[in-house]
Amino acid sequence: MTTTAEDRLHEYRRTLRAWLAGHVPENPTGDVEEAKAFQAALHDAGYSGITWPAGSGGQGLGPAEQQIFAEEAAAFEMPVRPFLIGMGMCGPTIVDLGTDEQKRRYLPPLLRGEEIWCQLFSEPGAGSDVAGLQCRAVADGDGWVLTGAKVWTSNAQWADYGAILARTDPDRPKHGGITMFVVDMRAPGLTVRPLVDMTGGAPFNEVYLDGVRVGPDDVLGQVNAGWAAAVTMLGHERVTISGLRQKRSSGLTFEALADLGRRHGTDPVARDRLADLYAHQRVLELFNARMRQETVAGAAPGSRGSVGKLAGAMLLRRAVDTAGHLAGANMVAWEDGDTGAASLELGTNSTPASNIAGGTNEIQRGIIGDRILGLPREPQVDRGVAFRDLTVGTQTSAAETSSEQTPKGGS
């Protein structure tokens, strides 16, 4: 790296730091209007779509600038949550695969914070095995009619558009008969319902599609090449999840638990667990820092991101265990207004999400085993079999399978 490039990056960081200090709201309300206003401000300041090509409305900069942005932004709680999926996944996929018309239509309003996107992949019967999805896209004139159910959809309640995977050809093997469409979230036949999770909150939605029409211009990528489009988008998802450093507020960090220990006192066992928790938290931070240094040096992290995802999830489980040693009965019952205990409750009850969402721990271990260690894959019983002949989801009998499968052909 030349001195000039270093100077330029230094200046980029300095300007960015000042901008963030002046523009990130101190006490974000978290509502969608605030997010839209902040995303627009990011855009006006030149921090929206940092690595997107200039021709697509982005800044055309490199991973070094993106890295600086991630580092500087980590100190703030930026009100950008409704835009994470659009900016992190759908937008980059349109950059990669979209037609010129799709790029013109969708990218500028996204970059300016005017339109919100969601991603409609998971279904009740297709979680880890997304390619087993059952949402049908039946040809009708020059377009298709979508019927099915999607689940775990963030943002759906305020999204303008969604990137949806649907089955266009059930006679092909499961990966080969899927198409990705852009769907208008306000189209007739589309219903969004909040999904209450085990914390009692509803940050996700269920989306039901009952005869929702999409046209030929809504295909993202090619017909029946939706799996490749999904892999492209999920690659961006991994970067988004691992690159996004949110201000941790769950009460399950070492720092929060050490505080708890100072208030409640620590017995030797709790002290022992707390020290072990610190070590695990610290080595994960160091692993992430090492991945970033290797990325800047030109070595793409690839599947090693799965290590961070897995270790982060396991770290939270360890923290839940440690918390019990520190808080004792106060982790079970507390007076109204005890925000510390309430935050511990939320952390405890949301820890399973970290171990499931974005690829379960088991999926991450599979990725590490298959792609990094090169271990032989499991025999795949669904390989080469037409989708309509497969058992998917939680079907319990062949009879049920065939009765559910019959309508899929659209006959």
Add this chain to the structure above:
Amino acid sequence: MDLVLTSEQQELRAAVRDLLTDHADSARVRTAMDSDTGHDAELWRRLGTDLGVLGLAVPEELGGAGAGHVERSVLAAELGRALVPSPFLASAVFVLDTLLALPAQPARDELAAALASGERIAALAVAEDGAGVFDPGPSATRATRSGDGWRIEGRKSPVLSGEVADVLVVHAVTDDGPALFLVEAGASGLTRARLASIDPTRRLARIDLAGTPATRLDGDAAAALSAAGDRGAVALAAEQTAGIERAMELTVEYAKIRVQFGRPIGSYQAVKHGCADMYAAWEQSESAVRYAAWAADHDPGALPLAAAVAGVYVGPRYFEVATGMVQYHGGIGYTWEHDAHLFYKRAKSDELLLGTPGAQRARLAGLLNI
């Protein structure tokens, strides 16, 4: 902080690995571990003289290479990867670091140069009653003046590489507090007995001193042992991390070729996921070691915490991974013929060398003020 090795550091790693591939394969490791001295004197000479790597972290004016702890961690890793039985940790790490933490003085400078070249071998005789290498505990070993010199009375155990050492650095209490002493191997009243050990690749001894003449080293013994303890923990964690990597590699290789029920066992999730956990443990251990070694060279103020984190995290991971190595190898992994047990045993001796995991976590808790 730099968590990625430079190309020079990678070249060093390749050079050491080449040497060990030729001179420390499994057969040679087993010959060395069964020999009288418990190590391969010819390999020791090659490391000290031909490659000149035993004094990587020793300043040039004291006869070392003037490189640093990152470089030495690379060497420690390669030796650990190959399970080389050698006095490296005792002599070129624990004693050298202790000497370098003391003020300059002829006896120190002369010995440091001899250790850096491998010409002499030293051992650190601090622990009593089975404590960690750097922990004298409530020491019962006494040193008293005798004419111009000192005489020591007491027992040290376990002393790593204590039997093969030419000279011992002994911790003893004087009327004006604890101090470190040099005791020559041939000194009167010194007896050394080899201890039975779980780890055949590592020799530990009991040392008895009965009015043994000694030379006192100037300087604060507790401070020197503390500084050396941090640096030693980094080298040990590097050895452990390389052991994790090698145990994982061998396990993965085997899981790819061992077929049961018509499939390679590595295709079963029960085995594959265990291997993935080994990989995650290795990646994080490597990150902890890279940071701690960097801190030893560039941010000494951060070293105690960095070294404690590495020790607390890496030690138990090595034993878990080595346990998995034996487990996934099944019956063959339980044989003496297979190397899996050597990793398993080294992992346990490494894990406890600097104190129990609980003691190491208690030390970390102290550094964190919790």
